[in-house]
Amino acid sequence: MKFSIALAAMVFVMTGPSGAAESELNITRAGTRPVNAAPAQNFTGSVQVEMLHTPVGAGRASAGIVSFSPGARTAWHSHPLGQTLIVTSGIGRVQRWGGAVEQIRVGDVVHIPANVKHWHGAAADSAMTHIAVTEALDGKSTDWMEQVSDAQYGASPAPVVAPAPAPPLQGQKLFGDIAPKFAQLTDEVLFGDVWARPGLSLRDRSLVTVSALIAMNRPDQLRGHLARARQNGLSDAELIEATTHLAFYAGWPSAVTAIGVARDVFTQPRP
Numbered sequence: 001m002k003f004s005i006a007l008a009a010m011v012f013v014m015t016g017p018s019g020a021a022e023s024e025l026n027i028t029r030a031g032t033r034p035v036n037a038a039p040a041q042n043f044t045g046s047v048q049v050e051m052l053h054t055p056v057g058a059g060r061a062s063a064g065i066v067s068f069s070p071g072a073r074t075a076w077h078s079h080p081l082g083q084t085l086i087v088t089s090g091i092g093r094v095q096r097w098g099g100a101v102e103q104i105r106v107g108d109v110v111h112i113p114a115n116v117k118h119w120h121g122a123a124a125d126s127a128m129t130h131i132a133v134t135e136a137l138d139g140k141s142t143d144w145m146e147q148v149s150d151a152q153y154g155a156s157p158a159p160v161v162a163p164a165p166a167p168p169l170q171g172q173k174l175f176g177d178i179a180p181k182f183a184q185l186t187d188e189v190l191f192g193d194v195w196a197r198p199g200l201s202l203r204d205r206s207l208v209t210v211s212a213l214i215a216m217n218r219p220d221q222l223r224g225h226l227a228r229a230r231q232n233g234l235s236d237a238e239l240i241e242a243t244t245h246l247a248f249y250a251g252w253p254s255a256v257t258a259i260g261v262a263r264d265v266f267t268q269p270r271p
Contacts (some may be wrong), residue, residue, distance in 0.1 A: 034047070047121075050065040051063075051064045070127055075148060081114050087107065094132065240259070
């Protein structure tokens with residue numbers, strides 16, 4: 001059974017023993033795999049292909065590294081079971097039939113659904129390399145069509161919308177300007193690990209933390225954790241009841257301080 005790499009039914013298809021079952025690890029070392037020129041009838045410009053994996057037996061997925069020189073691209077084509085591209089270097093372009101030309105960069109992952117006519121390749125002024133992963137259906141992974149014309153290739157890519165920057169985490173907001181390592185530990189260890197453990201729900205963790213801060217009379221930390229407790233599902237009435245209960249165990253002054261903090265926090269809209 002023949003398998004071509006994710007983009008192409010290549011002339012140099014590698015074939016495994018029919019019906020053979022694999023029982024051992026198979027490692028092909030870097031630098032030992034052949035690199036071949038892609039067939040001119042299915043590509044424009046200089047394109048090099050290094051097969052990473054060709055399945056045997058019941059396997060269907062193949063993978064290859066495809067390197068495009070500036071301006072090089074595939075012809076229009078489709079895949080019966082779709083295709084996934086992972087850009088590893090340079091700047092490229094991809095387009096589905098009837099859609100805009102999209103620019104792709106290092107780290108971008110493109111999934112082309114089954115039977116969608118498309119092309120992909122390098123930008124005009126930059127080389128591009130991607131890993132291509134495809135599954136074959138009845139031994140066929142690619143249906144090749146006409147070449148991409150210069151006019152089609154030369155269409156201006158759609159602008160890439162930069163993602164909005166992630167909001168700073170709690171530790172970064174509180175300490176990042178003066179104690180960056182402490183802020184990192186707060187975000188990654190305290191909130192990223194301890195608070196994320198499955199043994200207690202976020203609601204229960206908030207109740208435990210608020211109770212401890214009330215008992216220790218820590219109003220500055222209590223303020224933020226009362227807001228977090230509301231976000232984690234505790235009602236204002238439950239938080240006041242916990243404070244009232246703690247007055248008999250942690251001390252009346254601590255409860256008085258906590259209620260004063262709660263009054264300020266509860267004036268804010270509930271998340």
